[in-house]
Amino acid sequence: MNLPVLGPLPLSGFTHIWFFLFLFVVAGLVFLYFWIQRSRKARLARFADSEMIGSVAPKPQSRWHHLPPALVAVALVMFTIAMAGPALDRKIPRNRAVVMLVMDVSTSMDATDVSPSRMKAAQEAAKKFADELTPGVNLGLISFAANPTMLSSPTTNHEATKVAIDKMQVAERTATGEAIFAALQAISTVGAVIGGGDEPPPARIVLFSDGKETSPGNPDNPRGAFTAARAAKDQGIPISTIAFGTPDGTVKVDNADVPVPVDDTTMKQVAQLSGGTSYLAQDAPQLDQIYKTLQDQIGYETVRGDASTGWLRLGALVLAIAAISALVINRRLPL
Structure with missing residues (x-):
């Protein structure tokens, strides 16, 4: 399998391509997150009538509260790529x-x-x-x-x-x-x-x-x-x-x-x-x-060499940014 590029250097393939099946798990987690969000809104609408909803319902959240979970999903994708063993052609x-x-x-x-x-x-x-x-x-x-x-x-x-x-x-x-x-x-x-x-x-x-x-x-x-x-x-x-x-x-x-x-x-x-x-x-x-x-x-x-380290570092960085943004925006970790 040949995929295009990571920055200016071309990826020459992957050693463990089957790890990409984990992307289905990531997609499932994203689907589950949005399903939970819709379920919360549905429960709120069912138990609060139109006159009381303004006093009972929490204030509408900014769209930025979705940022930490989104960053976690991106980090999981990067970890998946790292597990798949990306290879990089280097000229020596x-x-x-x-x-x-x-x-x-x-x-x-x-x-x-x-x-x-x-x-x-x-x-x-x-x-x-x-x-x-x-x-x-x-x-x-x-x-x-x-x-x-x-x-x-x-x-x-x-x-x-x-x-x-x-x-x-x-x-x-x-x-x-x-x-x-x-x-x-x-x-x-x-x-x-x-x-x-x-x-x-x-x-x-x-x-x-x-x-x-x-x-x-x-x-x-x-x-x-x-x-x-x-x-x-x-x-x-x-x-x-x-x-x-x-x-x-x-x-x-x-x-x-x-x-x-x-x-x-x-x-x-x-x-x-x-x-x-x-x-x-x-x-x-x-x-x-x-x-x-x-x-x-x-x-x-x-020479074909391993390129997974860069993806691991990038994934860890994105995961750290997700944790910080969750504390700043939602006042809790994205768990």
Whole structure:
């Protein structure tokens, strides 16, 4: 059972939902209260004639005398919610996750359809991502063109990753599958030495590229991108892909403008096969927003915790207010 919100934080469900049956008891008590009130008025009308009623009947009570019983009913509802075991999803920073940033440095990344160039914009956004990533996450960097290059092994020292990002240089060809396999190997290696749990640390690959794989030509080849994505799926490591660029990108080759339009078809398929999510960015602000989304997904984990204490405290507070208002308004406790 999912109910909406308690203040700004969403309730994620209840552990003991059957306690809500107690609300029928609360409803019965409310009905009994109003029945008693009507019965009192009926007895008064039966035993006092119209001439004597003014001298015999007590003075009409203010509607405020119903406030204490109403507050008691509200407190009972809050106690019922507490007994039902409300749960609350809380986001806490990860401290043993592994993230491999795998970045395309093929020649097409020199295109200037994104100012000042795809490569420069990608480097700045990646460094900002490293800056804002949760400190406890192990971040590594692989660049790839014809071959993958490990520029920074997974580490919580994100400054080292930022330094490595600045060292990336463009080269020919795009071996996406080889880069993914290299990232899987790096995750496996660091996972073997990271303590703090009986299972391997949670891991994610962030694959950044502007075009389809060119080496090998068929992504279903043994070292192709689709084969690597299936391997990532088998290891429980999703790949978040970012296709970066516009359809109008060009690069200079022998003084001629060669079109290098962004191609996110391969990237979408890689994400789908691995169980990840694909994104498309055509300018630097869009890329920054995607990295912020990934930072939120990767840097934090959602933990379900007990939220009954707040309801108990609130119920006790309302019950205390009911007692005080009963003494002030009715000169007695609401019993």
